[in-house]
Amino acid sequence: MKKQKKDKFTCFVCxxxxxxxxxxxxxxxxxxxxxxxxKVAPDWNATHFICHSDLAVMRSHYIHSLLNTEKNxxxxxxxxxxxSIQEHELLSTDIEEEFxxxxxxxxxxxxxIAKFGGSWxxxxxxxxxxxxxxxxxxxxxxxxxxxxxxxxxxxLILSCLTAMQAPVIMMSQNRHAEKDRFRxxxxxxxNLKAELEIRSLHEKIDHLLSHQWxxxxxxxxxxxxxxxxxxxxxxxxxxxxxLKQTD
Numbered sequence: 104m105k106k107q108k109k110d111k112f113t114c115f116v117c118x119x120x121x122x123x124x125x126x127x128x129x130x131x132x133x134x135x136x137x138x139x140x141x142k143v144a145p146d147w148n149a150t151h152f153i154c155h156s157d158l159a160v161m162r163s164h165y166i167h168s169l170l171n172t173e174k175n176x177x178x179x180x181x182x183x184x185x186x187s188i189q190e191h192e193l194l195s196t197d198i199e200e201e202f203x204x205x206x207x208x209x210x211x212x213x214x215x216i217a218k219f220g221g222s223w224x225x226x227x228x229x230x231x232x233x234x235x236x237x238x239x240x241x242x243x244x245x246x247x248x249x250x251x252x253x254x255x256x257x258x259l260i261l262s263c264l265t266a267m268q269a270p271v272i273m274m275s276q277n278r279h280a281e282k283d284r285f286r287x288x289x290x291x292x293x294n295l296k297a298e299l300e301i302r303s304l305h306e307k308i309d310h311l312l313s314h315q316w317x318x319x320x321x322x323x324x325x326x327x328x329x330x331x332x333x334x335x336x337x338x339x340x341x342x343x344x345x346l347k348q349t350d
Contacts, residue, residue, distance in 0.1 A: 115151035116144055116161075124335070126152040135321070139165045155332060162325055210278060217275035220268055233257070 111120045115129075129149040132140070139161045140147045153161075219225050236257055240248040250256040 112152045114154040114157055115147055116140065116153055116157040119154065121152075121154050126154050127158055127332075128152055132158070133325075135165055136161050136325075139168075155336070159329065162329065165325075206278075210274075213271050213274050214278065216268075217272045220272065 111122060112126045113120055114126060129137070129147065129151045132149075132153065136158065137147065140153065142164075143161075236250070237254065240250045240254065241252065
């Protein structure tokens with residue numbers, strides 16, 4: 104601490120002399136501002152003094168650094184969220200393609216048969232076959248029909264076709280039910296991951312808002328301190344004017 108004659112004190116930052124009411128003792132400076140002062144004057148400690156103008160500059164630097172830190176925290180938080188999402192397994196996949204990889208040739212064949220058996224093409228072809236069979240055995244082969252009325256052989260063919268078609272359709276339905284179950288499990292995993300990510304984002308946003316509120320409170324405290332310093336400076340000037348008027 105450098106002290107001169109007539110109660111003048113030396114500012115540790117600008118090394119200029121000031122009166123007692125124009126400087127502030129280091130022990131009264133906040134810790135945040137003390138860190139800012141040490142960036143300019145590394146040997147600063149609580150025994151030194153600083154003038155109001157330099158303290159205002161240090162306070163301005165601290166506020167700017169505080170706001171810049173807040174801005175950087177937003178971007179770093181966004182980067183951390185994106186990084187956490189990229190590191191996890193990607194759940195959004197093509198269910199059809201992934202499920203078809205485990206199918207055998209028989210499974211695909213039964214699905215195609217079941218698909219054709221439940222289409223208009225099968226009904227039209229089957230109707231044409233029945234009509235042609237009955238016309239052939241009733242009119243063309245009237246003398247020596249292959250399957251005379253009441254078409255017992257045709258009934259046997261239809262019974263065999265029905266007996267074979269029912270298991271094929273049931274197997275296809277079972278595979279589609281398994282696919283639907285696999286799809287529902289996949290949707291559940293995707294929804295659960297999205298819910299956890301949204302919950303994590305809410306927690307981070309709440310933490311960010313609370314942290315931002317603390318910084319705004321610090322800025323407000325410094326603004327109030329600046330107003331108090333201005334009021335004290337005005338009060339110090341008023342007695343000086345009165346002394347001049349009395350002289």
